Amino acid sequence: MRVLGIETSCDETAAAIVERDADGHGRILSNVVLSQIEEHAPYGGVVPEIAARAHVEVLDRLVSQALQEAHMTLDDVDAVAATAGPGLIGGLIVGLMTGKAIAMAGRKPFFAINHLEGHALTPRLTDRIDFPYLLLLVSGGHTQMVLVKGLGDYERLGTTVDDALGEAFDKTAKLLGLPYPGGPEVEKAALLGDRARFTLPRPMKGEERLDFSFSGLKTAVRQLATTLEPLSQTDVNDICAAFQAAVADTLDDRVSRSLMRFRQSFPDVFEPSLVVAGGVAANKELRARLQRLCSDDGFRFIAPPMELCTDNAAMIAWAGAERAGFAPADTFDIAPRSRWPL
Ligand code: KG4
Ligand code: ZN
Numbered sequence: 001m002r003v004l005g006i007e008t009s010c011d012e013t014a015a016a017i018v019e020r021d022a023d024g025h026g027r028i029l030s031n032v033v034l035s036q037i038e039e040h041a042p043y044g045g046v047v048p049e050i051a052a053r054a055h056v057e058v059l060d061r062l063v064s065q066a067l068q069e070a071h072m073t074l075d076d077v078d079a080v081a082a083t084a085g086p087g088l089i090g091g092l093i094v095g096l097m098t099g100k101a102i103a104m105a106g107r108k109p110f111f112a113i114n115h116l117e118g119h120a121l122t123p124r125l126t127d128r129i130d131f132p133y134l135l136l137l138v139s140g141g142h143t144q145m146v147l148v149k150g151l152g153d154y155e156r157l158g159t160t161v162d163d164a165l166g167e168a169f170d171k172t173a174k175l176l177g178l179p180y181p182g183g184p185e186v187e188k189a190a191l192l193g194d195r196a197r198f199t200l201p202r203p204m205k206g207e208e209r210l211d212f213s214f215s216g217l218k219t220a221v222r223q224l225a226t227t228l229e230p231l232s233q234t235d236v237n238d239i240c241a242a243f244q245a246a247v248a249d250t251l252d253d254r255v256s257r258s259l260m261r262f263r264q265s266f267p268d269v270f271e272p273s274l275v276v277a278g279g280v281a282a283n284k285e286l287r288a289r290l291q292r293l294c295s296d297d298g299f300r301f302i303a304p305p306m307e308l309c310t311d312n313a314a315m316i317a318w319a320g321a322e323r324a325g326f327a328p329a330d331t332f333d334i335a336p337r338s339r340w341p342l
Helices: 036-045 048-069 091-108 115-126 164-176 182-194 215-226 233-265 284-297 313-325
Strands: 002-007 010-022 026-035 077-083 110-114 131-137 143-150 153-159 272-278 300-302
Touching: 002 313, 010 048, 010 233, 010 313, 026 048, 026 115, 026 153, 026 300, 036 048, 036 091, 036 131, 036 300, 048 143, 048 164, 077 115, 077 313, 110 115, 110 233, 110 313, 115 131, 115 143, 115 153, 115 272, 115 313, 131 233, 143 233, 153 233, 164 182, 164 215, 182 233, 215 233, 233 284, 272 284, 284 300
Parallel strands: 002 077, 077 110, 131 272, 272 300
Antiparallel strands: 002 010, 010 026, 131 143, 143 153
């Protein structure tokens, strides 16, 4: 089973071909991603209208490139999968309609994929892990802790009540005059900073429910920056270090509670796994903290390779391939959904 995947939910246009064999093992035959970061950078964030237009301009070419790199033509594709949500509606329309058109013209089964399901199933492609496992998704648009029990069987344990974690990094960077996307910039500055000079809040720490909240942290950064103005480079570095320390402590607290919850739900799973996905998973300090937490609690720590952790179409093709093995294809009347909880 070879599936063409299309992803256009945010600011990456992507196409990929993934193969799933009879044993359920996956292989990526091609995976092309075109980031629009440069087009959005002057605005300090993703501009939906610019994103949708950029997807239209490049998607055809990326699909051809994905086929070419896999040494295939459309005739060799067994099914088509496209992201139908959640995300920016203009971009979703572009990818979903393109996917449907290709499937319809080639008389192929079509799968409309939830972007979050794509992230959730990626470790089964990269690490061949079995259900159930825990997924921490931390990106620019999402912050979720999900119990992945089986194909199509997901329980959201917690989510952010306000900003996504990547968004908090980006907004903090913007406040401090650092470029977009802010995550890598904050990480770089934090390495040079003194994390003990300022103490920032640890939102939700100690709370029983497994949700996240980051807007208070961002507000605290704004207040601190205002009192220090004009900011020196040392101030910026120290604030970034304090911000990252607060995020690391918060994640540590939220994740360790989730691991406990997993153990209660699945006491018989011998070596459970925590999978981390999303752009923020690139952060070395956060990664190291989570890794330590997992090894202390007897969990396997799985972070798919960065190019499969951030938005891509291989994960969409793979979700389609997994679904194709178990369920009938979707009908062509399926509509894009800007909001679509797992
Ligand atoms: O998953 P992703 O590439 O795209 C979507 O959000 O869909 O995630 C991008 C987010 C941005 O907010 C970016 O600032 C953040 O991930 N990010 C980081 C790092 N690298 C990227 N955040 C913290 N530390 C990093 N090293
Ligand atoms: Zn994503």
